[in-house]
Amino acid sequence: MTAKRRPPEQERVLRTAARFQLDGESTAAVELKSGHINDSYVITSRDGRRGLLQRINERVFANPRRLMENVERITRHLAERLGPGNRRRRLTLIPADTGRSFIEIKDASAGSGRSKSASAGSGRKKDGYGADGWWRMYEFIEDTTTRVAASSADQVFRAARAFGRFQGMLADLPPPPLFETIPRFHDTVSRFEALDRVLAAKAAGAVRGKQAQAEVQAAATHRGLADRLIEAAARGLPRRTVHNDCKISNVLFDRQNGEALCVVDLDTAMPGLAAFDFGDMARSMAHRTDEDARDPETVEVDLELFGALASGYLDGARFLTPDERRSLVDGALVLTLEQAVRFLTDYLEGDVYFRVERPEQNLERCRVQFALLESLLDREADLRRIVA
Ligand code: GN1
Ligand code: MG
Numbered sequence: 001m002t003a004k005r006r007p008p009e010q011e012r013v014l015r016t017a018a019r020f021q022l023d024g025e026s027t028a029a030v031e032l033k034s035g036h037i038n039d040s041y042v043i044t045s046r047d048g049r050r051g052l053l054q055r056i057n058e059r060v061f062a063n064p065r066r067l068m069e070n071v072e073r074i075t076r077h078l079a080e081r082l083g084p085g086n087r088r089r090r091l092t093l094i095p096a097d098t099g100r101s102f103i104e105i106k107d108a109s110a111g112s113g114r115s116k117s118a119s120a121g122s123g124r125k126k127d128g129y130g131a132d133g134w135w136r137m138y139e140f141i142e143d144t145t146t147r148v149a150a151s152s153a154d155q156v157f158r159a160a161r162a163f164g165r166f167q168g169m170l171a172d173l174p175p176p177p178l179f180e181t182i183p184r185f186h187d188t189v190s191r192f193e194a195l196d197r198v199l200a201a202k203a204a205g206a207v208r209g210k211q212a213q214a215e216v217q218a219a220a221t222h223r224g225l226a227d228r229l230i231e232a233a234a235r236g237l238p239r240r241t242v243h244n245d246c247k248i249s250n251v252l253f254d255r256q257n258g259e260a261l262c263v264v265d266l267d268t269a270m271p272g273l274a275a276f277d278f279g280d281m282a283r284s285m286a287h288r289t290d291e292d293a294r295d296p297e298t299v300e301v302d303l304e305l306f307g308a309l310a311s312g313y314l315d316g317a318r319f320l321t322p323d324e325r326r327s328l329v330d331g332a333l334v335l336t337l338e339q340a341v342r343f344l345t346d347y348l349e350g351d352v353y354f355r356v357e358r359p360e361q362n363l364e365r366c367r368v369q370f371a372l373l374e375s376l377l378d379r380e381a382d383l384r385r386i387v388a
Pocket of ligand 1: 339
């Protein structure tokens with residue numbers, strides 16, 4: 001033991017990291033703030049190996065054990081499909097000292113630390129941090145970068161093809177279907193019902209309710225779109241294993257050649273529609289704006305990027321049926337609307353779900369999504385022509 005004192009949070013994270021079989025003692029932990037839900041830390045061991053340590057947010061993922069079964073099945077299957085030499089193209093779990101892929105820490109002393117009831121967002125307390133919860137570690141994939149906004153057609157093509165191939169590789173995942181880690185995740189109608197409940201409960205509070213008047217109105221205006229995919233699904237669109245969070249920041253690009261190497265964030269991979277994934281891609285890659293941009297005026301669909309998205313995805317996902325292809329533009333509209341409604345609901349509820357750094361952030365995020373939705377609707381005919 002060295003005498004040098006570390007801040008308690010570092011100390012707890014490093015003690016947790018030590019329970020995973022990353023070679024060499026863990027010596028440094030740096031928090032990654034990019035995700036909205038889980039807590040993530042890059043851990044470095046004495047001999048320079050790195051791991052990504054994550055605490056699963058139990059408020060969002062009610063059954064971490066079943067979630068980790070999914071992740072184990074997916075990572076194992078991708079390893080079989082890609083072969084042993086392709087470790088930068090897939091996530092690899094680092095086993096814990098228990099031999100399992102996760103640990104559960106029941107830290108009775110954690111007190112005010114984050115527990116089931118704690119907020120995923122602004123309620124996080126720096127000092128009362130406890131190690132209680134479910135933890136896992138992935139191998140850190142070196143020499144990669146991530147993007148929060150699309151910057152070129154080539155980049156979008158590569159990312160979209162990577163997500164298409166990801167779905168393709170999971171098409172022959174042995175049964176049973178993956179566990180639904182969040183039930184009704186992309187059920188846009190029930191997302192609207194959640195908004196209704198917040199509005200009815202006046203949980204919104206006078207100030208936030210007033211601030212968001214225009215957005216509440218916009219949600220009402222577009223509500224008719226909400227059941228479009230649900231109806232198409234009822235008419236027989238195939239349910240596949242899809243990623244369900246296909247935003248550009250969930251792709252690792254090779255730092256040297258810009259290749260879309262690896263799809264990350266497997267927590268919501270589960271049965272769903274191809275249009276969910278295409279929709280999230282359009283939401284995050286068919287324009288050049290960061291999801292956290294403060295100025296919704298700048299958000300506009302870029303037809304060149306949308307074209308690259310459609311060709312990259314169709315190149316990677318060659319298994320799509322004609323009906324599925326026809327559903328893709330609906331996916332773009334519906335998923336953008338859904339995300340607007342989710343940000344709005346969370347803003348009104350007091351930022352209990354999406355991590356925020358400033359008080360109006362979820363409302364600003366909502367505005368960006370609505371601006372994008374308007375732009376997508378303006379160009380809907382072009383989008384359909386491009387996909388066709
Ligand atoms: C959340 O944690 P993160 O950033 O990967 C959310 C997605 C949203 C996304 C918006 C489990 O993902 O559904 O589309 O934020 N994940 C969950 O950026 O709700
Ligand atoms: Mg995610």
